[in-house]
Amino acid sequence: MSLSLFILGSLANENSSPYQLKKALLDVIPITISEGKFYYNFEALQKKGFIEPVETIQIVNRPNKTLYGITQEGRQFLEQEIYNSFKKVSKIEDLYISIYLLKFIDPAKAAFFLEETIKKEKKQWDEYKRAKDKEEFKERMESLDEKQQRAVQFISEHAFSQSEHNIYWMEKLLTFLKGFEE
Numbered sequence: 001m002s003l004s005l006f007i008l009g010s011l012a013n014e015n016s017s018p019y020q021l022k023k024a025l026l027d028v029i030p031i032t033i034s035e036g037k038f039y040y041n042f043e044a045l046q047k048k049g050f051i052e053p054v055e056t057i058q059i060v061n062r063p064n065k066t067l068y069g070i071t072q073e074g075r076q077f078l079e080q081e082i083y084n085s086f087k088k089v090s091k092i093e094d095l096y097i098s099i100y101l102l103k104f105i106d107p108a109k110a111a112f113f114l115e116e117t118i119k120k121e122k123k124q125w126d127e128y129k130r131a132k133d134k135e136e137f138k139e140r141m142e143s144l145d146e147k148q149q150r151a152v153q154f155i156s157e158h159a160f161s162q163s164e165h166n167i168y169w170m171e172k173l174l175t176f177l178k179g180f181e182e
Helices: 002-013 018-028 035-047 072-088 092-100 108-132 136-142 146-178
Strands: 051-057 065-070
Touching: 002 018, 002 035, 002 051, 002 065, 002 072, 002 092, 018 035, 035 051, 065 072, 072 092, 072 108, 092 146, 108 136, 108 146
Parallel strands: none
Antiparallel strands: 051 065
16 A cells, blocks of 8 residues: 555645656655556556546657646545554554655644554564463473474564564654654
8 A cells, every 4th residue: 555655645746647656756765666566556546536647748759648646535545544554554664655745644643543553562462472471382382393392482583573673663653753743
């Protein structure tokens, strides 16, 4: 969905062609994207009525260039989806485009949603940690051979490390959101 958000957010700023939007995306945000995926998202937004052609520019000896703009429905969808991204985040990378588009929403409202998400994330990982200490988990571990136990240990260590890292960055983002309009 973040690719669609970028397209909508860019068109909320100014009318543009698909080619210009794709180039702008790659210039601004460090991601890799296939041309097919980009154009698929662009066409899907047009089919849903969120964007529409607004002007065709004719250039001598070149194909016509169509500029697109965002519709009112597209603006409403953009705002709602940015808020939704702060409600559903599990990795900070998933929010790059939403952070880039903060000017289209109320950062305080996004902060509220992110705060709730952080609480849920912390609760979930605390439950995993407690489950790991229970007798049932220890019995399951004992039923595994030594290599499987080491593998589970490695996977668990990585998962907990990633969760701590993600929570750390979500908390930094929360501080950023709260100070965004200062």
